[in-house]
Amino acid sequence: NEAQPFYGNHQAGITTPRPAAAMTVAFDVLATTRADLQRLFQTLSERISFLMKGGPAPTGDPKFPPADSGVLGSQIVPDNLTMTIAVGASLFDERFGLGKVKPGHLVRMTGFPNDALDADMCHGDLLLQICSNSNEVNIHALRDVVKNLPDLLMVRWKQDGFLRIEESASKKTARNLLGFKDGTANPNATDEAVMNKIVWVQPNAGEPTWATGGTYQVVRVIRHFVERWDRTPLHQQAEIFGRDKVEGAPLGMKSEFDAPDYVSDPKGQRIALDSHIRLANPRRPETEENLILRRPFNYSRGVTKSGQLDMGLLFICFQSNLEKGFITVQKRLNGEQLEEYIKPIGGGYFFVLPGVPTKDGYLGQSLI
Ligand code: HEM
Numbered sequence: 001n002e003a004q005p006f007y008g009n010h011q012a013g014i015t016t017p018r019p020a021a022a023m024t025v026a027f028d029v030l031a032t033t034r035a036d037l038q039r040l041f042q043t044l045s046e047r048i049s050f051l052m053k054g055g056p057a058p059t060g061d062p063k064f065p066p067a068d069s070g071v072l073g074s075q076i077v078p079d080n081l082t083m084t085i086a087v088g089a090s091l092f093d094e095r096f097g098l099g100k101v102k103p104g105h106l107v108r109m110t111g112f113p114n115d116a117l118d119a120d121m122c123h124g125d126l127l128l129q130i131c132s133n134s135n136e137v138n139i140h141a142l143r144d145v146v147k148n149l150p151d152l153l154m155v156r157w158k159q160d161g162f163l164r165i166e167e168s169a170s171k172k173t174a175r176n177l178l179g180f181k182d183g184t185a186n187p188n189a190t191d192e193a194v195m196n197k198i199v200w201v202q203p204n205a206g207e208p209t210w211a212t213g214g215t216y217q218v219v220r221v222i223r224h225f226v227e228r229w230d231r232t233p234l235h236q237q238a239e240i241f242g243r244d245k246v247e248g249a250p251l252g253m254k255s256e257f258d259a260p261d262y263v264s265d266p267k268g269q270r271i272a273l274d275s276h277i278r279l280a281n282p283r284r285p286e287t288e289e290n291l292i293l294r295r296p297f298n299y300s301r302g303v304t305k306s307g308q309l310d311m312g313l314l315f316i317c318f319q320s321n322l323e324k325g326f327i328t329v330q331k332r333l334n335g336e337q338l339e340e341y342i343k344p345i346g347g348g349y350f351f352v353l354p355g356v357p358t359k360d361g362y363l364g365q366s367l368i
Contacts, residue, residue: 003078006049006345009213010200010355011363012107013082013131014295015189018174022161022297023138024314026124026348027153028089029121034096034368040152041364042341044085045356048149048363054078071140081132083141085363086350091125101208101367103201103351105216105322110269112330114325114339117136121221122348124185129316130216135160157346159221161297161314172255173248177298178229178313180241180342183247186294196355198291201320205333210366213354216322221346222300223312229341240337242275250277259283279332292317292325312342322349 004012031037054076058067068076092102111117128145130138138160145154163174173181187194196202203212228235238244242251242260250260252270260271262283270279281287295318300311319325326349353363 001077002080003053004082005078006052008355009357009358010215010308011082011084011352012052013084013129014194014199014215014293015354016131018163018165018183018295018297019080019131019133020163021135021138021163022129022135022163022269023135023142023158023246024161024316025130025158026140026156027126027128028156029091029095029125030153030154031152032095036152037096037140038364038368041085041368042151042362043149044145045362045364047144048083048099049356050079051076051144052081052083052337054081055275069140069143071136071143075079076140077137077229079133079137080138081141082129083129083142083145083215084129084352085125086129086352087367088124088127088348090123098346101210102205103211103214103216106347107322109218109316109347109349112344113334114342116334117347119347120132120156121159123348124350125301127217127219127348127350128152135162143181159219159314159346160301161349163297172328176313177224177226180235180237181242181256182295182313183294184248185277187291189293195293197215198325199293199318199320199340205320207276211354214319215352216325217317217352218315218317218322218326218352219350220315221227221312222315222343223233223310223343225308225343226311232341239272240276242271242277245305260315274335274337276336276338279336280329289321289324290328292319292329313348318352328366331351 004016024230031040057074057076060067089106089108092098108123130141132138166172171184187198199215201207201211201214220317244251248256249258250271265271295316299313302310304310317326354366356363
């Protein structure tokens with residue numbers, strides 16, 4: 001029942017370890033004036049700082065609808081809740097006159113060759129990422145936001161995610177629904193210097209001043225064809241990723257956290273040249289600027305019309321430069337062997353607002 005801090009130079013939910021339950025919700029902003037937009041950010045900040053800290057649920061006159069959904073009872077528990085606000089390129093259109101201060105790389109996500117993007121699952125003026133130890137806490141938080149901002153926000157699309165968090169071993173990497181450990185080679189999120197390099201926009205980065213301390217967030221809803229995957233030989237599954245399935249070690253190595261050796265394997269005899277990890281991160285000095293912080297969750301949402309299981313990866317990553325980060329890495333992955341088993345169907349590009357350093361501030365204050 002831990003509370004994550006709301007105040008700080010950066011928002012929570014980025015370098016925070018992944019909890020068991022997640023939700024990404026994209027909204028259209030209904031505000032029409034800059035003053036409305038300010039009210040939106042102020043109200044959001046108030047609600048988020050309250051929900052992340054927890055406390056007694058507000059009560060009111062029974063003649064009116066209850067102030068709180070009641071999903072968590074009379075005591076709102078934080079349960080590791082983080083609520084992270086990011087904005088999409090569309091917020092910088094003519095409506096609010098913010099065009100001049102749009103983060104330099106923020107664009108509307110365009111499709112990659114293997115994508116089959118569903119328009120109902122893409123983009124948005126605002127993205128709310130909600131993570132905590134349980135679905136109920138996330139749903140309670142979302143309903144609080146929706147209830148308090150009916151005139152300013154409309155839900156556009158939503159995707160839930162989950163992870164199996166094993167409590168006993170602190171260094172255990174959660175698995176994705178293809179059965180592989182996912183997150184092994186991530187940069188160290190507890191190392192501030194590393195995060196300043198890879199994730200947080202720095203003052204001298206050529207971005208608008210207000211964006212310092214923020215980061216670009218990519219969300220991709222990537223369906224898995226699990227029936228086909230489950231009929232694929234184990235050695236082939238390992239070759240596709242470049243890692244062994246049980247331990248998660250790079251092929252030819254023993255342990256999960258051993259570094260893959262590409263120098264002595266230039267032809268890809270141990271780890272194929274078109275394997276996922278080798279394309280995603282070739283580990284050459286010149287590809288170091290393409291490192292990203294991944295924070296994905298699994299999803300499962302019923303069955304397709306043709307009777308296939310509809311599940312996959314709610315891929316989320318953060319980087320200080322969208323072009324050098326996700327876009328470059330995804331271009332390198334285009335045509336990878338894994339494509340036969342996956343289909344990106346939704347998501348978007350967003351910019352995570354800098355944090356709120358002091359109690360009198362609010363999210364988006366530097367932007368408004
Ligand atoms: C590594 C799975 C999509 C970037 C990995 C690993 C797995 C994996 C199992 C190895 C373990 C690890 O280091 O975490 C998947 C699956 C995907 C997917 C199932 C989609 C269905 C993506 C996308 C990107 C990406 C869209 C970025 C464009 C990376 C990177 C690594 C990685 C950078 C680390 C490589 C390294 O440093 O050695 N992924 N991934 N992945 N993936 Fe993905």
